[in-house]
Structures are given as C-alpha cells and as structure tokens.
Amino acid sequence: MTPRDDPQSLSALEKLGWQAFFADQVADEDLQETPPARVVEAHRSGLRVQGDGIDQLVPPKLAATVGDWILLNQVLPTSSRVLERKSLFKRRAPGHDRSLQLIAANTDTSFIVTSCNPDFNLARLERYLALGFEAGVTPVILLTKPDLCDDPSPYVTQAEAISARVPVVLLNAKSDSAKEQLAPWCKPGETLVFLGSSGVGKSTLVNALFGKDTAETAEIREDDARGRHTTRHRHMRFLPNGCAVMDTPGMRELQMAEAESGIADLFExxxxxxxxxxxxxxxxxxxxxxxxxxxxxxxxxxxxxxxxWSKLATEDQLNTASLAERKGSGKVLQKAIRAVKKRNKKTRR
Ligand SMILES: Nc1nc2c(ncn2[C@@H]2O[C@H](COP(=O)(O)OP(=O)(O)O)[C@@H](O)[C@H]2O)c(=O)[nH]1
Ligand SMILES: [Mg+2]
Ligand SMILES: [Zn+2]
Structure with missing residues (x-):
C-alpha cells in the first residue's frame, strides 16, 4: 500500500477531499481564522458543511453548492469565502427564473447514469455530457439494468458512438461486481458524482460502493406514500478509502447555459x-x-x-445571452447608483 492509498495517512481535511489545488489558494493565517469546510449537503434550509472538527448548517444565502470548499467565517457564515472550483456542473434553473443553478462542484468524475430500457434517450444523454465537459470533469456513461433486457448491446453501441472521449460501462447496479467495475474511479481524495434521471439506479450504485444502505433507493422505504423513497437533496458521503461520493435527485429539465465549450467538446x-x-x-x-x-x-x-447539436448550441446561445443581460443590467444598475452617489457628494459640497 502506498501512503497515498492508505486511508490512515490522510488528514481529516484530505478525507473530505482537500487537495493542493485548494490549499494553494489559502494563506496559513487565514486557515486559523477561517477554517476550510466542505459543503456536503444542500437543502432548502441551508448547506451542511464539514471540516476538521466542524459540522454545521450555513443559511442558504451563501452562493455555494455541494462539493464546494469554503473558508468558514465563524461569526458570519453566509460571508464565508468560496474557494475557486476545480470543476462545476451547472444548468439553467428550470421555470421562469433564468438564473444558473449550481449542481455539483469540485468533482473529479461525473457518472452519467442511464438504463438499458426505452427511457434511454440520446439527446438527454448528450445534455448531461455537454454539461459534464463544460464542468471540466471526465464524464463516464454508466448503463444500468442490463439484467432486465434481452440484449443490452444496442444500448452499448449507441452510448459508445456519442464520443470517443467518454468511456461506457455496462453494469448491473444490484450485482456484486458493480463496486469492482467502478473501482478505477474511486480514488482516495477524489470526488465522484452520480447524475441522471430518476429511477436509473444512482442511489443503488452509491449503496453498492458503500456496501450498505447509506443512500436511499426507491425500494427500501415502504412507508412512503407511493411506496417509493427517492433522493430528494444532493449530498455527499465518504468511502473508507477517502473517496467522496455525491448522489443527486433526477433532474427533469437540463437546459444549457454557458456551455459553449462543453457542447463543442462533445460534438468535436x-x-x-x-x-x-x-x-x-x-x-x-x-x-x-x-x-x-x-x-x-x-x-x-x-x-x-x-x-x-444545433438545437443545443442555439439553446445555449439564447440562455447565455439572457444571463449576460441579467448580469449586465446589474452592472448598469451599480453604475447608475455610483453616479447618483457622486452627484450627491458634489451637491453637498
Ligand atoms: N434489476 C436491476 N434493477 C436496478 C438496477 N439499477 C437500479 N435498479 C432498481 O431500480 C430502482 C431505482 O433505483 P434507484 O437507485 O433508486 O434510482 P435513482 O433514482 O437513480 O437513485 C430500484 O428499485 C433499484 O433496485 C439494475 O442494474 N438492475
Ligand atoms: Mg436516488
Ligand atoms: Zn455550414
């Protein structure tokens, strides 16, 4: 066992995924005053953050998402500094609000999960992959439920044809081999995220990695009104080897915004x-x-x-422009406010 693979040799922060990329952004004095903490859960009521001896809720005002590293301002947690991200998976928020929704930060691998059944949808898969490329993360396609179809090979062929850069893994999420098949990506100090529609097997795969029911799958909780219990919020758990694993609820709508280079990479x-x-x-x-x-x-x-391709590119251009307009109007507003202040100063003199 090399020291890097030995979980005992990892510090408390390293076990949470602390890497040189983040440490390099922080002066030693700041580490004392504002200790690093990682966002491990995102709820409507706030963000749960964990660090060395830290486990607390930060009100939702902080513009951070699961996977983010913050320098926790213990007096005013919502004023904590969010460290620069290694990667960021984001989409245009659904509904009329045209803002960006941050989904997962600082992940090293994004598993795009889909099943070998008629729900398989190339266009939807390409949306996830384009956002994955845009995020700066290695996307990997996981094809689940091969055991429930007669012949999974057409699904594999279609998935493999999407991009030479995206590996495809066919796996039964409920089998003993699932954990082994994902092992090449489960490295100490790295972070994985499972993305994909509801019911494709994300939580089942998280369970497979942990070897016990840490995530919630659709079949365990019978007390739910519809006999189902699905993942409602994004959260992160840590494997004994120091690999962080993020589970997410299915996203019905995956609109492109600020994803030009991701789309270009996918349709190279x-x-x-x-x-x-x-x-x-x-x-x-x-x-x-x-x-x-x-x-x-x-x-x-x-x-x-x-x-x-042209549908995604056009959608991205429109959404990106409307975001820019929003940002722009903010700047225009600030400029206007500054101009008024300046004028007031002059008149007071
Ligand atoms: N037979 C079979 N069932 C699976 C597989 N993957 C997931 N399931 C089942 O599909 C249902 C939904 O799985 P779940 O992990 O909750 O999906 P999620 O919404 O993506 O988290 C559950 O009943 C799982 O047991 C698979 O590869 N084979
Ligand atoms: Mg789930
Ligand atoms: Zn042309």
Missing part, C-alpha cells in the same frame, strides 16, 4: 467541420460551400445528430 467533429464552411456565419442549412452539408451528403454525419 461537427465543430471542426463548421470551421471549414465557406461563410463564417453559415447556418448549415444548404448554403453554398457548407462543410456540414457536404458531410451529410457523404454520410459522414447524420441529419439527426446535426439537428441535436
């Missing part, structure tokens, strides 16, 4: 082809000299995939 080949179109503002709708139209003609690219 199309993005590259688009640079060869004759016109810079080519819409790839049959304009002369369009490299994508040519690729469609040769069968190199399918219309369905091209459509999914």
């Amino acid at each position: 080949d199309l993005t590259e082809l688009a640079t060869q179109c004759k016109f810079r503002n080519c819409k790839h709708e049959g304009e002369p000299g369009c490299a994508l139209t040519a690729a469609l003609g040769s069968g190199e690219v399918t219309q369905a995939r091209l459509d999914r």
Whole structure:
C-alpha cells in the first residue's frame, strides 16, 4: 500500500477531499481564522458543511453548492469565502427564473447514469455530457439494468458512438461486481458524482460502493406514500478509502447555459467541420460551400445528430445571452447608483 492509498495517512481535511489545488489558494493565517469546510449537503434550509472538527448548517444565502470548499467565517457564515472550483456542473434553473443553478462542484468524475430500457434517450444523454465537459470533469456513461433486457448491446453501441472521449460501462447496479467495475474511479481524495434521471439506479450504485444502505433507493422505504423513497437533496458521503461520493435527485429539465465549450467538446467533429464552411456565419442549412452539408451528403454525419447539436448550441446561445443581460443590467444598475452617489457628494459640497 502506498501512503497515498492508505486511508490512515490522510488528514481529516484530505478525507473530505482537500487537495493542493485548494490549499494553494489559502494563506496559513487565514486557515486559523477561517477554517476550510466542505459543503456536503444542500437543502432548502441551508448547506451542511464539514471540516476538521466542524459540522454545521450555513443559511442558504451563501452562493455555494455541494462539493464546494469554503473558508468558514465563524461569526458570519453566509460571508464565508468560496474557494475557486476545480470543476462545476451547472444548468439553467428550470421555470421562469433564468438564473444558473449550481449542481455539483469540485468533482473529479461525473457518472452519467442511464438504463438499458426505452427511457434511454440520446439527446438527454448528450445534455448531461455537454454539461459534464463544460464542468471540466471526465464524464463516464454508466448503463444500468442490463439484467432486465434481452440484449443490452444496442444500448452499448449507441452510448459508445456519442464520443470517443467518454468511456461506457455496462453494469448491473444490484450485482456484486458493480463496486469492482467502478473501482478505477474511486480514488482516495477524489470526488465522484452520480447524475441522471430518476429511477436509473444512482442511489443503488452509491449503496453498492458503500456496501450498505447509506443512500436511499426507491425500494427500501415502504412507508412512503407511493411506496417509493427517492433522493430528494444532493449530498455527499465518504468511502473508507477517502473517496467522496455525491448522489443527486433526477433532474427533469437540463437546459444549457454557458456551455459553449462543453457542447463543442462533445460534438468535436461537427465543430471542426463548421470551421471549414465557406461563410463564417453559415447556418448549415444548404448554403453554398457548407462543410456540414457536404458531410451529410457523404454520410459522414447524420441529419439527426446535426439537428441535436444545433438545437443545443442555439439553446445555449439564447440562455447565455439572457444571463449576460441579467448580469449586465446589474452592472448598469451599480453604475447608475455610483453616479447618483457622486452627484450627491458634489451637491453637498
Ligand atoms: N434489476 C436491476 N434493477 C436496478 C438496477 N439499477 C437500479 N435498479 C432498481 O431500480 C430502482 C431505482 O433505483 P434507484 O437507485 O433508486 O434510482 P435513482 O433514482 O437513480 O437513485 C430500484 O428499485 C433499484 O433496485 C439494475 O442494474 N438492475
Ligand atoms: Mg436516488
Ligand atoms: Zn455550414
């Protein structure tokens, strides 16, 4: 066992996923005054944070999410400093509120879970993957429930065709081998997140990793009104080897925002082809000299995939612009306030 693999040699903070990336952002004096703590649960009522000898709730005002590292301001917890993130999985919040919703911070691997059944949906999978790439995390597709279908191979083929950069693992979440199959990603000091629709097996996989029922799966709690108990809030638990594991509830709507580079990474080949179109503002709708139209003609690219790409890209542009506008109006407002203050000062003189 190398020291890094020996959980005994990890400090309390390292067991929570503290890495050099975070330590480098903090001066030693600050560590005393405002100790580091990690957000391990997100509820409507606030964020649960844990550190060396710390376990408390911070009111929801703090702009942080599960996985974040903060320097806990013990006098005014909502004024704690959120450390720069290694990675951030975010989406446009559902509903009319066009703001961003932070889902998971500082994860090293994001498992995108989906099942071998008719709920399998390429377009939805691509949304998760694009946001995963945008987050700066390695996405891995986990295909569950192979035991409940006659032939899982068409699902594997489709999943593997999405991107050469995304590994695909076929696994029965309820089997003994699940833990072993995920072991290559369960490293000490690293953080994993399980993402995907409700019912695909995320909590079952978390349970498989822990070897006991730490997460809640749909079948254990029978007292629930509908005989179901599903994950309601995002939370993180720690494996004995010092690997942090995050479980999330299913997200019905996964809207793109600020995900341009993630979409470009996922559709790498199309993005590259688009640079060869004759016109810079080519819409790839049959304009002369369009490299994508040519690729469609040769069968190199399918219309369905091209459509999914342009739908995501357009949605992202619109949502990103509306976010920028919101941010912009904030700045305009601040500028206006400053101008008024300045004027008031002058008139007082
Ligand atoms: N047979 C079989 N059942 C599974 C598998 N994965 C999950 N399930 C079942 O699917 C249901 C939903 O699983 P759960 O982990 O709660 O899904 P979550 O909403 O993604 O957390 C539960 O009844 C699980 O036992 C699998 O690979 N094979
Ligand atoms: Mg769950
Ligand atoms: Zn074109």
